[in-house]
Amino acid sequence: MPVSPAMAEDLATEVRRLYDDAEVALLERIAAALEADIDSPLWAELKAASIGDLRQAVETIADALQQDTNGAVREALVTAYNRGRQAAVAELGALDIGRELQARRILPGAPAVDRLAASMAEDTRPLYQRITRSVVDIYRRITGRASGNVLLGASTRRQASQRALDQFANRGVTGFVDSAGRSWDMASYAEMAVRSVTARAAIEGHIDALAEIRVGLVIVSDAPLECPLCRPWEGEILTLGEQSGPHTLRLEHSIQPSGLFAPTQTVAVHVAGSLLEARAAGLFHPNCRHSLGAYLPGVTTRPPHHATPGTSYEDTQRQREIERHIRRWKRRQAAAMDEQARRKAGAKVREWQAAMRIHVDAHDDLRRKPAREQIGAAR
CATH class of the missing domain: 1.10.287 (Helix Hairpins)
Structure with missing residues (x-):
């Protein structure tokens, strides 16, 4: 069966739940801290004095989140890589090369999983760095604004605090803008990063298995509801090698006729580029609906168009x-x-x-x- 980012989509669910729960816990912690002693005339002074306690509570939540996430991500990567290999076995099971692949008892490549785990850690490091700073900063901002508004008679302290807290909740605990100009909340960014890295693990497990049995070409599916990034690659053949750009290869037919004097059959294969090139252009982005299958010259046919x-x-x-x-x-x-x-x-x-x-x-x-x-x- 072909491999697809959707094959590993469910693996991000547990990590998203961890971040969701942490985000709710942080919001509730801030709301409870602000509400405490809210009718006291010394409210602002009490809030300033309690920042140390809030910081410690937030750091405890952030440390637990990082520890739980690291374990969940590692497990998800191993599962995704295995699924990719199993997809290659299922796809080629009827052929001799498929039986050869099935016979190999290979554990998930530790270098591949370690590399992807390191990539995930690098992608999410900004989240952990921002959590405590973001929470403490908004807490100080809310208490300062609420105190000033009350002195001016503009609103009650509770209303001012709630309004500022609502603005904070709207964008998420660690709301920030990435290099592409997109806004993310903590849980959404974590889910995107996990879905991306587990999809890569599934695809790498698949292409590693194909490389072991010297299958060097793959074909992209034609998926419904495709996005502009993926559309140019639909139904195209890609090489697992380094040669980029469109080119034509003359290759042996994957199923040669038997017999001592049977002539070798060859077929012309038009290749749109390399898999590395297509992925760099956006193919298999998070939420991508496309799949990738082995291409066997003379055997594999182009997928039908899905309207x-x-x-x-x-x-x-x-x-x-x-x-x-x-x-x-x-x-x-x-x-x-x-x-x-x-x-x-x-x-x-x-x-x-x-x-x-x-x-x-x-x-x-x-x-x-x-x-x-x-x-x-x-x-």
């Missing part, structure tokens, strides 16, 4: 947008300092969940993914 009438790539992006709104209001719900704010946020959650049902029902090719709407156990 998706009534649904577009933009429709899938609208679904992602609605998921972000649901998560945002669930964070607001977790950060609520009183029942009124909590009910308001809960109503908004239900409003966007209704919008999701309408959107999914209007497009037969879309499926709702409840796990992507969660930020942990909301109060």
